[in-house]
Amino acid sequence: MSKVITRFPPSPTGYLHIGSVRTALFNYLFAAHNNGEMVFRFEDTDIERSKVEFEKDIIAGMEWLGLSLDAANVVRQSERTDLYKKHLDILIGKGVAYEAEESEATPGAKVIRFKNPNRKVTFTDLVRGEVTFDTTELGDFVVARSHDLPLYHLAVVIDDHDMNVTHVIRGEDHISNTQRQILLLEALGFERPAYAHIPLILAPDRTKMSKRHGAVSINEYRAQGFIPEAILNYLALLGWNPGGEQELFTLEELVKEFTLERVHKAGAIFDIEKLKWFNHEHLKKLSMLEYESKLKEFMERHGEKAPDYLIDIVPELRNRAQTLGEAAEALRVGEFSFMEKDITVDPLLLVQGAKTDAETIKKNLTVVKEMISALPEGKLTAEGAKEIIFPYATEVGRAGVLWPLRVALSGKEKSPDPFVLLGLLGKEVSIARIAEASQLL
RNA sequence: GGCCCUAUCGUCUAAUGGUUAGGACAAAUCCCUCUCACGGAUUAAAUCGGGGUUCGAAUCCCCGUAGGGUCACCA
Numbered sequence: 001m002s003k004v005i006t007r008f009p010p011s012p013t014g015y016l017h018i019g020s021v022r023t024a025l026f027n028y029l030f031a032a033h034n035n036g037e038m039v040f041r042f043e044d045t046d047i048e049r050s051k052v053e054f055e056k057d058i059i060a061g062m063e064w065l066g067l068s069l070d071a072a073n074v075v076r077q078s079e080r081t082d083l084y085k086k087h088l089d090i091l092i093g094k095g096v097a098y099e100a101e102e103s104e105a106t107p108g109a110k111v112i113r114f115k116n117p118n119r120k121v122t123f124t125d126l127v128r129g130e131v132t133f134d135t136t137e138l139g140d141f142v143v144a145r146s147h148d149l150p151l152y153h154l155a156v157v158i159d160d161h162d163m164n165v166t167h168v169i170r171g172e173d174h175i176s177n178t179q180r181q182i183l184l185l186e187a188l189g190f191e192r193p194a195y196a197h198i199p200l201i202l203a204p205d206r207t208k209m210s211k212r213h214g215a216v217s218i219n220e221y222r223a224q225g226f227i228p229e230a231i232l233n234y235l236a237l238l239g240w241n242p243g244g245e246q247e248l249f250t251l252e253e254l255v256k257e258f259t260l261e262r263v264h265k266a267g268a269i270f271d272i273e274k275l276k277w278f279n280h281e282h283l284k285k286l287s288m289l290e291y292e293s294k295l296k297e298f299m300e301r302h303g304e305k306a307p308d309y310l311i312d313i314v315p316e317l318r319n320r321a322q323t324l325g326e327a328a329e330a331l332r333v334g335e336f337s338f339m340e341k342d343i344t345v346d347p348l349l350l351v352q353g354a355k356t357d358a359e360t361i362k363k364n365l366t367v368v369k370e371m372i373s374a375l376p377e378g379k380l381t382a383e384g385a386k387e388i389i390f391p392y393a394t395e396v397g398r399a400g401v402l403w404p405l406r407v408a409l410s411g412k413e414k415s416p417d418p419f420v421l422l423g424l425l426g427k428e429v430s431i432a433r434i435a436e437a438s439q440l441l
Numbered sequence: 442g443g444c445c446c447u448a449u450c451g452u453c454u455a456a457u458g459g460u461u462a463g464g465a466c467a468a469a470u471c472c473c474u475c476u477c478a479c480g481g482a483u484u485a486a487a488u489c490g491g492g493g494u495u496c497g498a499a500u501c502c503c504c505g506u507a508g509g510g511u512c513a514c515c516a
Contacts, residue, residue, distance in 0.1 A: 010516095046516065111514055149514090412476085
């Protein structure tokens, strides 16, 4: 059996779309699973709408996702007109294509129409089984604007053949294009590739996802702080799954499991909440250092500077934020302001949740301060602090000890628990803050 | 409208003729608890409808219904 070759042929007429990414992913997974290859080409026959800016965006997006195979050898249809012309002449020579009326798009040139044999075309779709179309309603469709300007269907057929594509895996919106392409490829004497039309990603209203539904460009997800591992994992499971109950997969695992037989037939609604869950899970799998550098890079990308204490609060950030964007936001709005040199403590807040009077609070804070002071230098960890303080707090009433302690250390109504705070701030700063808070009472 | 495709909890899905129809997200409740999170437990929630085939149907067939895709000198 010949080597499996799939393809990803975006047209550079917009930013990399989330739906394109999933199609690319399925092509990638299928090729990789079968030790094959995914080829890449830009379908820019529509010169009006195609832009270099979009080409760059698509390449950058694919690279970021880790799906780029050979971006250096990008093929552009606009650079292959000789190849198309050659085949166009063959079609005309055979009498299966002919010059018709003058072109609207390029005045002076005649459009080329394909002489429709008006018959039924049946193909086996690897996802849907046998599909039959009657091509009669297509009429003699236009295959080129002129001798030099092929249209999509012609270019696709020639390129897929020329690039030795064995499997055409694309969105279901292309299923009715297949009949035209089969007609052309047979007229040219090419071998048919295998076809697989995968279900579309739908917006919550069950229609094709588009800009009016929110984010469709992969850039927007990147900007929100989603990471490639999560996006790929989520997208792979939209319309496919390996059958078990496992949901978290690495790219390698997806490659190992992927088969077209298990691709669904029905469209799947894109659920941002579930994507967030996947993102959180993949973020949790990162080491402290990996998380730190990812967040740092993310913040810099958005013109923000990560604080130098970032590494210390990674564990907290990681369990709170589902996306890097949420982590950056938490930092921006001061959720971790207690890590700064100076904090302000509101005396009222100190007693607010303590369920006891100021005198008791003051006494409790003093006891805690002494407990910490008694600890040998460098011994103040969250666990260690909890070990000595928690029994005392339980004995005299936790709210009366832990709430004021937490507020004294953070100055905030909401924060990580006081033991974590002690571990983060260290002995010296903690003692100083407790002392300052006591003064306020 | 023509043609094509599709149909399991709100959502993503498992179960490829025999299960109390399972899991996950979201929701609700409870636990943990000094707050916010995290985490743990529990609950509610589905086979679109009607006919067949079969001892037995979510699963196979037919008819409805509903939804989607597509009908360019765009891709």
